[in-house]
Amino acid sequence: MKLATKLLLFIAGSKLVVAALFILLLPFLVDQIASEYTNYILKEQQEKVMDIVAKNGIQYYLQGEKSYGSYTLLKEEYIALEPYTDKASLDTIKDTKRIIEGDTLNYRVLSHTFYDENKPYLLEVGKTIASIHQYNQPLQRFALYVLISLIVFTVLIDVTFTRLLVKPLGQIIKSRLVNRKFPFKEQEAKIKTSTTDFSYLDESILILMRQINEAFAKEREFTANASHELMTPISILQHKLENLLRDEDLSESAELGILETMKTLDRLKKISSSLLLISRIDNEQFVKRDEVNPVVLLQEILEEISHRLEEKNIQIHLDIKEELLLKQVNHDLLFQLFYNLINNAIKFNKENGTIEIFDELLSFNQYQITVKDTGKGIAKAQIPFIFNRFRKSDQAENPGYGLGLAIVKSIAAYHQIDIQVNSEVDKGTSFRVIFNLFNDA
Amino acid sequence: MKVLIIEDEKTLAYEMETFLKKAFYVCDLAHTFHDGLEKAQVNSYDFILIDLGLPDGDGLDILKKIKKSHPEAAFIIITARGNLEDKITGLDLGADDYLAKPFYLLELQSRMQAIARRKFNVQDELLTIGDFEIDIQKRLVIYNEQEIELSRKEFDLLSYLLLHKNRVLTRMQLSEHIWGTFADVDYDSNYIDAHIKNIRKKLNVLASTEWLETVRGVGYRIRK
Structure with a gap:
């Protein structure tokens, strides 16, 4: 996985975790805040009442009546003052039920006892539980929206910044590492970055x-x-x-x-x-100025090499269908390349074996010629080393110098030709020579 | 015939001289560009062998300068560079042949003979071997006025062996003569054997080919 992708996934992931935690906690938090705030309001109201009582005396409320009560239209809040009979003083806030005009409602009630003119009184300030929590839902929703838009916003910023930050790395990989063929020809300019x-x-x-x-x-x-x-x-x-x-x-x-x-x-x-x-x-001392017709080239080689076929009674089938010219190549080197491959195909073939040479247009740009033999094959572990200089196969009956394929490799590299080897022991080997028809180089 | 050998590597020049003297050539040696140029200008030679890698000048310049004043001389370029462009430039400048180091002296001799045939109209007499007659110029093998068809390579092989008769020629010498140094990386090639087998098959039908000997493990020889 790319670094940029990883960073983005990590950032998005961590934000999601935080957001999820917050969303889970949100109802509880809103509840808590609403109830704390209600308690605070109740206490404020108590203080107001107590101030008025201290200033104007309790008769300001009682007006000669025994007790005083007032509630809002929808009975969401009420205040009550009445003489208190119990001895223990009260100063609590708790949720409890009250019956007001026949309706039983859940209230949060602040109870406070005090003395006025040496008589004990009880002050109750109440607020319905429903009204305490009436803003919870909109609040939660609002908080959620803000949160989501903030997250989207920060993720967008993160994406842009991470891209910007990681861009030089991408450039390094692209210009230095991807598709680099040895030897590295042009030394490109340094990549600009402040990291x-x-x-x-x-x-x-x-x-x-x-x-x-x-x-x-x-x-x-x-x-x-x-x-x-x-x-x-x-x-x-x-x-x-x-x-x-x-x-x-x-x-x-x-x-x-x-x-x-x-x-x-x-x-x-x-x-x-x-x-x-x-x-x-x-050292690139050969000029690549020739145009080569594969059929003609291969026929030339077969003519050169045909007398060797008799030794093992080997049949060669040449089947080149495409009519095309390989341009900007060196004829003698290509001759050498195929000569060595076909020569090996003969050398390592069996008695009465066959060699097939056929072509295929892989794409508009890639042209492949395959040299396939029915020889002794190459062990899989050996394949990576066959192009090395002075390689000696352990089983060779007529060892060469081990330079034939090294020459093939050099010629191929010089012409940007790709060579693929498939081989099965005792079944045979096929060398696929892949030309890039339109070379930029 | 007179030969000028321009070669800075003295030992090599001496060996070439020794070899050519035995083949009845008269040799002059030059080891530097200037010496070579001077000798070539003053004297007249049938053959001038020029090594391209001289320490004080490019052998191709000698070719350029002498070619005009001595058009009759045959030039053979010798180089260790093995560079195809050198070969092409040399031949363009009028060289008659080109040899890449290391070459066989036998090969040098046969190239010189070929040039002599071409350039100086030296006629080979009809060569006879066993009951066969061989016409090098017309490239024919004849038995009792009957032509025998040999492939181009088979004829080259046979005539080369005949040219150096009574000598063992190694497979390498033979294959270098026929294919040059470029094509084959197999050192002990059996290519030659297949051709010899074919030659024997074609000739044996008509008469004995005992004169064409196999020297085991080495090569072939025509004994006469």
Whole structure:
């Protein structure tokens, strides 16, 4: 999962949890507030009454009557003053039932006892429970709406900001890591960001890429120089041996010895010239200016190689349907690429085996040529290594240098050709060579 | 025939000289660009072998300069660069052939003979081997005035062996002559064997091919 997605999920998740908690607590909170507030109002009213009594005396209310009572029209609130008979003084607020004009209603009642002119009185201030909670529902709803819109608002801000924050990381991944083919050619400019972690990451990747490029360049240079420098001593040895062979007095056994030595020298020569070829491909010393018709190319190769088929009585089926031209390629290198693949298909094939070569247009841009044999196949664990230099298959009857496929790999990389290998032991191997017809590079 | 070898690697030059002398060529050596240019300008040669990697100049420049004043000379370019562009430029500039180092001296000799045939109209007499006659120019193998059809590669092989008769030629020497250095990465190729088998099959119908010997593990030889 992407970092940006994770961050967003986390932010949204944590907000939801908070919101859910709040929504669960909301009725209880509103209840609590309403009841606290009611108690406070009741006490205020009590104080007002007590003030008036202290100022004007209790007769201000009683007007000579024994007791006083007043309630609002819908009996939501009432005040009552009456003489008090009990000895214990009262100063409480509690929910209780009162009967007013025949209606039994639930009230919250503040009871307060006091003395006026040495007579005890009881003051009761009441409020119906229903009226206490009458605002609960609208309040809750209102709070909920505010909460939801706040959450939506903050999530929107979070989304925008997280995107902005994580954007450099996306750029780093896109420009440095996705679809990068080795060697990394262009060194792009640094990615702009004020986040130090990202700029550090970006710089480190750039440095690493540069180091890899340098190491690769060094290796290429070494391979080129070493194989090139070997050519002169090999030439000298070869010429010396050839001149030795010209000696008329040479004994048969000496001649054979020299010939054996020449064979070994040939091997050395082939290795260095293959390495030289690889390094020259890697150093892009071949021009890609040819246009190649796959059918013609493959027929040329088959003509070259056909005499080898007789050894194992191998049948080759060439089935190229697409009429197209491979553009901006090097003919000789493509020849070498398919030559090596077909050569391997013969070399590792069985007696009376077959080789199928066929093509397929994968998409408007991708063209695939498959070379499929019925040979001994390659063990799955071996497949990742077959393109390495000097690979030797353990079971090879006629070992080469292990450079044939390394050359194929270099040619493919140079032409942005993708090569896929499928193989099953004892069933055969197929190499799929995939061309990008419209190369941007 | 006179040959000028322009090659900075002295040992190589000496070996080439030794080889060509035995094949009855007269050789001059030059180890630098200037020496080579001077010798080529002053003397006249039938063949000029130019190594492209000279320390004090590009061998192609010698070719450019001498080609005009000595159009009769045949030029063979030798390079260790193995670069196809060099080959094309060289041939464009009028070189007659091109050899990539390391090459076989036998190959050099046969290239020189081919050039001589082409350029100096040197006629090979009809070669005979066993009961067969071989016409290198017309590329024919004849038995009792009857033509035998060999493929292009089979003929190349046979004529190359015949050119260097009484010598064992390794499979590598033969395959480099026929396919060049580019195509094949297999070092001990059996390609040659298949061709030899075909040649024997085609000729044996008519007469013995005992003269075409297999040297086990090494290669082939025509004994005459």
